[in-house]
Amino acid sequence: MKLFLLSVFFFLASFQAAQALRCMQGTEIVLPSDDSAEKDKDKVPEFTECSILTTGASAASLLVLKPNTATLPSTDYKCYHLRIEESESKKATIVKGCIYKAQNVCDGKFKVDTVREVFCSQCDQDECNSAHRFASNWKILSLTLFTILCLFMK
Numbered sequence: 001m002k003l004f005l006l007s008v009f010f011f012l013a014s015f016q017a018a019q020a021l022r023c024m025q026g027t028e029i030v031l032p033s034d035d036s037a038e039k040d041k042d043k044v045p046e047f048t049e050c051s052i053l054t055t056g057a058s059a060a061s062l063l064v065l066k067p068n069t070a071t072l073p074s075t076d077y078k079c080y081h082l083r084i085e086e087s088e089s090k091k092a093t094i095v096k097g098c099i100y101k102a103q104n105v106c107d108g109k110f111k112v113d114t115v116r117e118v119f120c121s122q123c124d125q126d127e128c129n130s131a132h133r134f135a136s137n138w139k140i141l142s143l144t145l146f147t148i149l150c151l152f153m154k
Contacts, residue, residue, distance in 0.1 A: 020049040022126045023079035024096040032090040047127060050077035050098035058097035066108040076101035079129040083119040092118065096129050
């Protein structure tokens with residue numbers, strides 16, 4: 001019975017650690033009045049698993065903003081969070097998504113001079129580009145390892 005439980009726990013631990021990277025994906029436009037009724041949400045960011053399709057879509061949208069962020073596709077991903085502001089209208093755009101690990105969103109010039117970067121970050125952990133960061137996979141992995149340790153202590 002111990003061997004069966006141990007096998008199940010190792011399977012669960014390896015399954016949790018091998019899941020794909022999850023990032024917020026989408027675009028939000030914030031008007032200068034900052035009135036919630038006047039917010040124009042193009043696509044409210046939501047959690048998605050990074051894949052070739054989601055990363056390709058993010059990379060393509062970034063090429064429109066920053067042409068020199070082009071990189072070769074790969075299977076290694078990271079999350080990004082970019083906030084840009086138009087100089088004249090002060091309208092802010094928040095873009096979040098998955099990109100290739102070799103891609104650097106925070107470097108590079110914008111295609112147009114009327115846009116400036118307000119905030120930029122890149123990270124390679126689950127849900128790290130969201131307002132609330134959860135580490136549920138690590139909690140499950142820690143709980144599994146703790147249970148295995150308790151089994152050996154008995």
